[in-house]
Amino acid sequence: MTTDFLILGAGVIGLAIARELKRRQPTASIVVLEKEAEPGRHSSGRNSGVLHSGLYYAPDSLKARLCRQGAREMAEWHVEHGIALHRCGKILTPLAAEDAPHMESLYARAQANGVRVERLDAQELRELEPETRSATGAALWIPETAVGTPVEVMKTLAREVREAGVALWNNAELTRVDTVARQALLKHGERLDFGYAINAAGLHADRVAHQFGLGRHYALLPFKGLYWQLKADAGIHLRHLIYPVMDLRTLTLGIHTTTATNGVTYLGPTAVPAFGREHYRGLHGVRPIEALRMLRDLGRMFLHDSEGYRQQAWQEGKRYFRHWFLEAVQALLPNVRAEHLVPAAKVGLHPRIFDQRRGALLKDFVIEQDAHSLHILGATSPAWTSAFPFARHICERIENPEAGAPDRAAPVQPS
Numbered sequence: 001m002t003t004d005f006l007i008l009g010a011g012v013i014g015l016a017i018a019r020e021l022k023r024r025q026p027t028a029s030i031v032v033l034e035k036e037a038e039p040g041r042h043s044s045g046r047n048s049g050v051l052h053s054g055l056y057y058a059p060d061s062l063k064a065r066l067c068r069q070g071a072r073e074m075a076e077w078h079v080e081h082g083i084a085l086h087r088c089g090k091i092l093t094p095l096a097a098e099d100a101p102h103m104e105s106l107y108a109r110a111q112a113n114g115v116r117v118e119r120l121d122a123q124e125l126r127e128l129e130p131e132t133r134s135a136t137g138a139a140l141w142i143p144e145t146a147v148g149t150p151v152e153v154m155k156t157l158a159r160e161v162r163e164a165g166v167a168l169w170n171n172a173e174l175t176r177v178d179t180v181a182r183q184a185l186l187k188h189g190e191r192l193d194f195g196y197a198i199n200a201a202g203l204h205a206d207r208v209a210h211q212f213g214l215g216r217h218y219a220l221l222p223f224k225g226l227y228w229q230l231k232a233d234a235g236i237h238l239r240h241l242i243y244p245v246m247d248l249r250t251l252t253l254g255i256h257t258t259t260a261t262n263g264v265t266y267l268g269p270t271a272v273p274a275f276g277r278e279h280y281r282g283l284h285g286v287r288p289i290e291a292l293r294m295l296r297d298l299g300r301m302f303l304h305d306s307e308g309y310r311q312q313a314w315q316e317g318k319r320y321f322r323h324w325f326l327e328a329v330q331a332l333l334p335n336v337r338a339e340h341l342v343p344a345a346k347v348g349l350h351p352r353i354f355d356q357r358r359g360a361l362l363k364d365f366v367i368e369q370d371a372h373s374l375h376i377l378g379a380t381s382p383a384w385t386s387a388f389p390f391a392r393h394i395c396e397r398i399e400n401p402e403a404g405a406p407d408r409a410a411p412v413q414p415s
């Protein structure tokens with residue numbers, strides 16, 4: 001069989017690209033390969049569902065460019081398709097007096113990125129969200145942040161893409177590729193000739209890119225995002241998402257709250273190293289050879305203390321344990337007690353992109369491309385928020401490869 005476009009991976013990025021390509025080239029044939037039994041089994045169906053405002057990202061980054069527009073489009077798309085959307089806004093609160101300058105940096109960053117942000121004094125904070133605290137009395141309010149419903153989005157998007165005429169193949173894992181003949185070999189022996197391949201394989205995107213001979217100095221490092229949830233009878237009712245003020249140089253957003261559209265409040269996620277690309281629980285998904293490679297890369301970062309990694313590793317690592325996780329929660333919500341928390345079934349893996357040449361994690365999306373293929377590496381948060389404009393960006397890159405060249409030199413930026 002032959003297809004004009006072959007998309008690898010039916011996460012939100014693969015499906016959004018299929019949708020956009022079909023709009024631009026209605027007569028082109030498009031096949032999306034998904035190794036699982038249905039789309040969205042990995043990051044796209046396991047995330048917090050926050051439609052991020054675009055507050056954190058360096059103003060010249062791809063993330064900043066795509067996130068604000070993406071949040072608007074994703075919110076409209078929820079409404080258009082009758083999918084639950086919670087327009088709750090977000091509060092950022094400093095947990096220590098030393099966070100005051102970081103709060104100012106966040107305020108300036110929000111303004112540079114065109115994100116609506118308001119300062120709150122102690123009285124206003126108490127009125128808006130009485131459960132939280134601020135070490136300085138002040139806080140920031142981002143009214144436009146919303147929460148969507150990831151699993152529903154994936155089901156609806158898959159249906160929309162199929163109805164538009166895209167072939168969506170489940171249980172279809174790409175195992176090998178012949179780049180000269182432009183032929184994909186699937187797990188069960190099928191072969192598929194393609195004109196152009198787009199790699200949106202999420203946690204496996206580096207391995208797929210390497211099969212195409214691209215991105216050899218990049219490797220994905222998975223970090224585990226574990227959540228706890230607040231019991232419904234805890235008596236703690238939050239109106240907003242609540243995040244700690246963080247140093248823009250750090251790699252994670254810190255333990256925060258997300259009240260999902262079904263009313264459940266999640267706390268987390270953590271960002272602790274995982275030892276396999278699908279190492280969600282226990283030892284399931286641990287791959288010893290990969291784990292050794294990951295330990296080596298983590299060890300390099302620890303040794304060089306790149307991006308202040310040592311302190312972050314210590315801080316995040318502790319949160320694997322209930323005691324320290326609770327400590328982080330109580331810094332944000334002092335009334336939460338141990339008996340108010342239960343482990344959540346939800347767990348996701350963040351594929352962070354490690355640049356072997358620099359020995360550091362990159363924070364922007366990285367796109368590698370040649371004449372017949374394009375590869376999306378490190379599509380971490382806010383890729384879910386940004387999916388629709390991200391898909392347009394990819395299609396423009398395919399139509400005009402030279403226009404996107406600066407993306408290849410992605411600088412280190414906060415996620």
Ligand SMILES: Cc1cc2nc3c(=O)[nH]c(=O)nc-3n(C[C@H](O)[C@H](O)[C@H](O)COP(=O)(O)OP(=O)(O)OC[C@H]3O[C@@H](n4cnc5c(N)ncnc54)[C@H](O)[C@@H]3O)c2cc1C
Nearest residue numbers: 009011012013035044047048050174202225348380383385
């Ligand atoms: C804990 C957590 C919380 C997050 N919270 C947010 C948030 O609140 N807001 C936000 O915007 N973003 C959030 N994100 C990020 C967001 O979920 C991801 O950026 C986004 O889902 C990435 O989508 P994707 O399509 O690139 O990857 P995925 O959803 O992982 O999809 C890739 C697909 O490729 C398939 N695949 C892999 N290899 C092959 C192969 N060889 N052959 C065929 N198929 C293959 C996989 O099975 C998978 O379905 C979060 C992520 C995590 C982990």
